[in-house]
Amino acid sequence: MGDTRLAIRKVAFKHALAVTASATAAALLVEGVSKSFRRETGESVLALDNISFAVGHGALAALVGPDGAGKTSLLRLLAGLIKAERGRLSVLGIDAARDPQAIQSRIAYMPQRFGLYEDLTVRENLDLYADLHAVTADARRTQYTRLMDMTGLGSFKQRLSGKLSGGMKQKLGLACTLIGSPELLLLDEPTVGVDPLSRSELWEIIRQLVKDGLTVLLSTSYLDEAEACEWVLVLNEGRKLAEGPPAHVSELAHGRTFLAEPPAGTKARDFQARLLIDPDIIDAVPESGLVRVVTQLHADQSALRTFAGATARPTPARFEDGFMVLLHQAKGADTAHANPPEAEVPVSGRDNGAPVVEVRDLERRFGDFVAVDHVTFSVKRGEIFGLLGPNGAGKTTTFRMLCGLLPPSGGTLTVAGVDVRRDRASARQHLGYVAQMFSLYGQLTVGENLDFFARAYGLGGNQKRDRIAWALSQFNLEPFVNLPSAHLPGGFKQRLAMAAALLHRPEILFLDEPTSGADPFARREFWRRITALAAEGVTVIVTTHFMAEAEYCDRAAILDSGKVLAQGTPAELRGHASQKAGRMATMEDAFIAIVLKARGEPALKSALAAR
Numbered sequence: 154m155g156d157t158r159l160a161i162r163k164v165a166f167k168h169a170l171a172v173t174a175s176a177t178a179a180a181l182l183v184e185g186v187s188k189s190f191r192r193e194t195g196e197s198v199l200a201l202d203n204i205s206f207a208v209g210h211g212a213l214a215a216l217v218g219p220d221g222a223g224k225t226s227l228l229r230l231l232a233g234l235i236k237a238e239r240g241r242l243s244v245l246g247i248d249a250a251r252d253p254q255a256i257q258s259r260i261a262y263m264p265q266r267f268g269l270y271e272d273l274t275v276r277e278n279l280d281l282y283a284d285l286h287a288v289t290a291d292a293r294r295t296q297y298t299r300l301m302d303m304t305g306l307g308s309f310k311q312r313l314s315g316k317l318s319g320g321m322k323q324k325l326g327l328a329c330t331l332i333g334s335p336e337l338l339l340l341d342e343p344t345v346g347v348d349p350l351s352r353s354e355l356w357e358i359i360r361q362l363v364k365d366g367l368t369v370l371l372s373t374s375y376l377d378e379a380e381a382c383e384w385v386l387v388l389n390e391g392r393k394l395a396e397g398p399p400a401h402v403s404e405l406a407h408g409r410t411f412l413a414e415p416p417a418g419t420k421a422r423d424f425q426a427r428l429l430i431d432p433d434i435i436d437a438v439p440e441s442g443l444v445r446v447v448t449q450l451h452a453d454q455s456a457l458r459t460f461a462g463a464t465a466r467p468t469p470a471r472f473e474d475g476f477m478v479l480l481h482q483a484k485g486a487d488t489a490h491a492n493p494p495e496a497e498v499p500v501s502g503r504d505n506g507a508p509v510v511e512v513r514d515l516e517r518r519f520g521d522f523v524a525v526d527h528v529t530f531s532v533k534r535g536e537i538f539g540l541l542g543p544n545g546a547g548k549t550t551t552f553r554m555l556c557g558l559l560p561p562s563g564g565t566l567t568v569a570g571v572d573v574r575r576d577r578a579s580a581r582q583h584l585g586y587v588a589q590m591f592s593l594y595g596q597l598t599v600g601e602n603l604d605f606f607a608r609a610y611g612l613g614g615n616q617k618r619d620r621i622a623w624a625l626s627q628f629n630l631e632p633f634v635n636l637p638s639a640h641l642p643g644g645f646k647q648r649l650a651m652a653a654a655l656l657h658r659p660e661i662l663f664l665d666e667p668t669s670g671a672d673p674f675a676r677r678e679f680w681r682r683i684t685a686l687a688a689e690g691v692t693v694i695v696t697t698h699f700m701a702e703a704e705y706c707d708r709a710a711i712l713d714s715g716k717v718l719a720q721g722t723p724a725e726l727r728g729h730a731s732q733k734a735g736r737m738a739t740m741e742d743a744f745i746a747i748v749l750k751a752r753g754e755p756a757l758k759s760a761l762a763a764r
């Protein structure tokens with residue numbers, strides 16, 4: 154790693170010189186910028202409304218806000234890819250309206266869906282970007298080593314990028330973006346789908362680049378990442394809600410943040426659902442076996458220290474708490490208290506305690522490569538089971554085998570009592586699958602997508618009509634029924650994917666990173682649905698790279714390189730991590746500890762979560 158660091162420094166030193174030479178007051182200067190788009194339905198949407206801010210040279214800055222806040226539009230304006238209707242943007246001292254090409258030759262922009270060539274190998278993709286930026290053979294050698302080290306893709310150079318796992322693709326995209334030594338980085342959600350370990354490694358690199366003079370502006374839905382930046386811009390529906398150091402936002406929740414202990418025998422997630430009914434509570438999420446609560450400002454604070462009969466103790470506010478307060482003020486009172494999902498009883502038969510999903514010694518090879526290596530677990534009816542693990546661990550491959558989409562190389566698989574290897578078709582009747590980077594038809598409208606999936610599940614006539622009507626109303630998709638699904642705001646795409654998977658009332662749901670890229674509100678809403686479904690008896694197997702979400706699971710397994718490293722309840726898994734000074738161990742601590750121990754690597758000095 155020492156050599157790599159040195160190489161980074163050298164490259165970054167060049168940046169620093171370039172930056173000083175072209176020094177102006179700010180690296181990014183935005184004054185009174187507005188931008189609207191016309192939807193295909195003819196409706197005009199104001200994506201950015203009179204936005205002004207400045208980011209200094211060498212800053213590490215974050216852009217946060219719910220889906221549809223205008224984050225991507227702002228980044229595209231700064232990259233000179235689209236033009237503002239009103240206002241002025243200057244990037245590295247260059248006017249974006251006058252000379253977008255000059256900007257593009259000095260910055261790097263990584264879009265949300267980075268365009269990798271799936272039929273080229275990892276190495277060929279890098280070569281392509283190096284050619285585009287006319288990088289010399291010498292520079293390639295040092296840059297490639299640095300980038301492969303940073304992304305952990307070194308041993309996969311010859312793999313076709315179409316065959317990488319979701320997170321590996323994201324990391325390769327970032328590597329390609331960094332080729333060509335830009336002076337300014339604009340990154341649109343660079344860590345979506347990236348596992349907790351790689352995320353802290355990527356952050357380590359970003360910090361190093363910034364330390365050496367590069368300016369970085371990134372959008373993120375990980376609020377701990379925003380908290381790690383020196384400057385944050387919070388947007389909502391095109392408007393600026395706050396700007397400045399993240400501590401200014403955390404401050405908004407000061408004195409309003411508590412940790413409440415669920416009554417004995419009550420699951421944290423059920424207690425959370427109960428707390429969310431209280432109109433004085435803005436936000437509640439499970440955390441290390443307790444429930445973290447953010448309250449409305451209240452004259453009599455002490456009265457609020459018991460919630461639903463449980464005792465609660467104050468805890469220091471973090472950025473996420475302040476963010477929820479800010480958004481609550483902007484959106485009105487209905488945010489946390491959106492109607493709870495309606496009880497839906499899709500499950501026939503009652504619980505007899507037998508496992509609904511049983512996986513034994515499951516194995517999958519691709520040539521010599523073992524992607525899933527003797528995996529064993531079982532899940533009971535109504536349980537939420539988490540399948541966690543770093544990028545490339547074999548989670549998606551396991552899901553694909555469970556759904557009968559990929560034949561296993563060995564082992565046994567039963568789903569709802571049906572042997573998946575022997576009778577795929579009848580196993581599929583029992584399950585719903587939401588694929589990673591899900592597979593909706595972008596050109597089809599919301600209504601057409603539902604119709605398509607209903608037919609695929611064999612629904613017809615009145616039954617089909619009723620289930621589509623149910624899906625539209627349950628997931629609040631009615632206003633969008635005629636909108637092509639590609640134009641849905643992010644959170645709504647997720648809802649549609651989930652609605653489609655539930656049309657045939659499956660008793661088992663497989664969810665592969667359903668919350669990746671979703672904003673904090675959409676994620677909370679999503680988990681309320683999942684917990685309600687589980688309470689009705691639906692069995693859920695889910696994967697996520699948001700370790701805080703693993704707290705919603707009854708049990709979870711942690712996989713790496715195709716092997717199960719640990720499994721148990723969140724409390725049992727947390728037991729693998731040592732207590733950090735002044736706070737309880739989190740699932741993220743446990744995940745990192747378990748994976749590093751199995752890999753024989755030393756503990757991380759500065760995991761992002763271990764602020």
Ligand SMILES: Nc1ncnc2c1ncn2[C@@H]1O[C@H](COP(=O)(O)OP(=O)(O)OP(=O)(O)O)[C@@H](O)[C@H]1O
Nearest residue numbers: 316317318319320519524544545546547548549550
């Ligand atoms: N068709 C294939 N041919 C060759 N290798 C494959 C193929 N499909 C998957 N792999 C490899 O199997 C491993 C596991 O991939 P998988 O997609 O299951 O990981 P994952 O745990 O879902 O990761 P992520 O969190 O990034 O989504 C990876 O190394 C991947 O490159």
Ligand SMILES: [Mg+2]
Nearest residue numbers: 319548549589
């Ligand atoms: Mg995956």
